[in-house]
Amino acid sequence: MQAGQKVPAVTFRTRVRDESVGGPNPFRWQDMSSDDYFAGKRVILFSLPGAFTPTCSTYQLPGFEDNFAKFNELGIEEIYCMSVNDSFVMNKWAEAQGIKNVKVIPDGSGEFTRKAGMLVAKDNLGFGMRSWRYAAIINDGQVEAWFEEPGLSDNHGEDPYGESSPENLLKHLEAGAEVAAE
Template sequence: MAHVGMQLPKVAFQTRVRDESIEGPNPFRWEEKTTDDYFKGKRVVLFSLPGAFTPTCSTYQLPNYEKLFGEFQEEGIDAIYCLSVNDAFVMNKWGKDQGVENVGLIPDGSGEFTRKMGMLVKKDNLGFGYRSWRYAAIIEDGEIVGWFPEAGFEDDCPTDPYEVSSPEHVITWLRDNKPFEKEQVA
């Protein structure tokens, strides 16, 4: 399982981006993005969840990260990303339906990133197949510096824990763990 001090796994994500040069009702093209594209040289909050359009994810987790984006910026966060084992089509539609403007959505369609993070679980009991366990992390230049996995990690978990990966918990941790600031010399 991922942990503080771990470098994020190097993977490529298959995304869909709007391209005005494409005519018709679906003006999007494939674009490969890598772990470095999202995390290199940045201080980022990453949160992962079981699935787009699901109740806790759509009612609380994504909307509250979106709403608190400005407060995260005040704590030195450059970007917030939501990752799910869903394809780019699903993630784009979910983001549009949620009115997301500040949180970037990362499609981990094959689950490769989630598997390499040690967070891939079976959710066959819900008809989902393999999905991500719910977690959040503070990432600095590709390294995990804050790690918040929900309790009860297991395949086919009968519950859906949501506490330590919440934006409220993560922002409190950020406020309590400010980076050391050197005294200014006059």
């Protein structure tokens, strides 16, 4: 993907808490579309190889969570974390990380990731098909800025991290705000 492109149109299978379901696991299925997440607002989407993995859990997700107020001040309404994991895994990971501001999007079948050109094999790690690490600023469903880690390939021997970091996106947004203020 690149700046100027529309995000892929897909339906995500999510699980949402609903107390009316009752019992020890009060969740129900809810389909969400790309438009539900991206239409009519300016958001950040970042995608990573997997929930509960070291870089994702130690740096990337907490970094976006901790800087949510700064992003909001710079015109970002929502921050979404996507992974080729199912809704059960994504919800449990968000809970384990204590996430309050970042919202998780499960791309369990990898459809969005594939259509974005970011689906890679991670068989060398026993992961199967997963997302390459990237981030995007999306305005009303259209990519405004794209941040992709170098070396996109199947079974890459490393997990590059830097281009899609919250610090890099903040720097980009702050530079844009400075230019707009001049």
